[in-house]
Amino acid sequence: MAGHELIAAQLAILADRLPAQAMEELADGLQEAYEAQLAKLHDPDVAARAAIDEFGDADTITAAFVRESPWRRMALKLLTTGPLMGAVWGLTLLSAQVWDWPIPLAVRIAYGAVLVGAALTLLTVVRAKHAYRRTRIATLVAATALITLDTSMLAAAMSMPSSAVWPLLVAISASLIRITATLRAMPAALTR
C-alpha cells in the first residue's frame, strides 16, 4: 500500500533527529498506523493526520528516545559518581601533598579546565530533552575526556613518591572501575 506525503514528512523530521536503526522501526510502525486508520476512515488525508496523532508528534517521540538513551544513562552515571571520585582523589592528593609534585602550572590548569568542561557537557546531556544525536556525541566526548583524565592521573599518582598508600589504592581502584565500566558500556551504546 502506498504511503502519504504527511507520513513521509513526519518520518523526514524524525530521521533528522534519531538513529537509522530506530527509523526503520518507526517507518514500519507509522505506515502500519496509517494503513489501520485508512481501513477505518477511508480518507487518505484524514487517515494520515489520525496516524500521526496516534503515533505522537516528533518532539514527544524524540523526548522518549532521549529519556531511554543509553548515552543519557551513561552521562547520568558519570555525573552522579563524579562527586565521589572527586572526594576520593581530593583526599588522596592532599595526603600525597600534591603541591610538591613537579607538574607545571599550565598542565594543572588544563587538567582542571578539561574536568570542568566534561562535567558541564554531561550536565547538558542529562538536561537535554529533544537532542538525541547531540546527546550521543556529547557523552562520547565527555566520557573520552574523563577516561583520559583518569589515565593521566593514575600515571602521575603512581610515578610520584607517596606515603599515603591506602587513599591512593582506593583512588586507583575507583578510577580503574570507572574506566572499565565506561569502556564496557560504550560498544553497546555505539549501536544505538
Place this chain on the structure above:
Amino acid sequence: MRAEALKGHLDGLLLAALEAGPLHGYAVKEALREITDGRIDLPTGTVYPALHRLERAGLISGSWSVVGGRRRRTYALTAAGRTALGGERDSWQEFASAVTAALRARSWPATS
C-alpha cells in the same frame, strides 16, 4: 489514562503484551490498548525506546524480517522476561492490595 500514571509500570505492561507471543512495535501498542479495553493508549512512537531498553536488559529479544517490502522488528519474551513479568505481577498485587486497603472507606465510630 495519563502517561504519568504509568511511571514504573510500563515495563510490566509491555512484557504482559508480549506474553501471548512475538509482536512488532505497533502491534505491542495495539495489544496493550486491547487488553486494557482502550484505557491505556500510549503514543505509539514512545513504545519503541522502552522496547529497546527491555531488549538491552535481556528481557525481550528482537529479530528483523521483511513484511510488505518493509523491514520489521519483532520482539519476543525471553526466559528472563517471563521471570521478570512474574515478579511484576507479584509486586503489583501486593501494591494494589495495600492501596485498596488504605483507600477503603471506613465507618468511623460516632462521637457523643
